[in-house]
Amino acid sequence: MLKESPVFSSFSVSNLDEARKFYSDTLGLIVKDNEMGVMELHFPKSVVVIYPKPDHAAANFTVLHFPVKDVETAVEELTSAGYKIRKI
Secondary structure, eight states: OGGGSOOEEEEEESOHHHHHHIIIIITOOEEEEOTTSOEEEEETTEEEEEEEOTTOOOOSSOOEEOOOSOHHHHHHHHHHTTOOOOOO
8 A cells, every 4th residue: 555655755954945055056956845835855756845943953763754545544454454553
């Protein structure tokens, strides 16, 4: 089920304008702003979402998103397969 999902990752920054300059101008990556006011780094088969966070601190975890058509069905299938689902 999840192997068909268009996976993406995300992280926060304290200054979106500085991040945009770094990823676009310094690294030469494809940078787009979306309708939700966040920035996206586009790669051939994935996207990284970068969002502003005023109290930003370096993350001590990783985030990997799996968009699905129906979250209730996805949770049901994962639970049936033996995975424990935690609400965070």
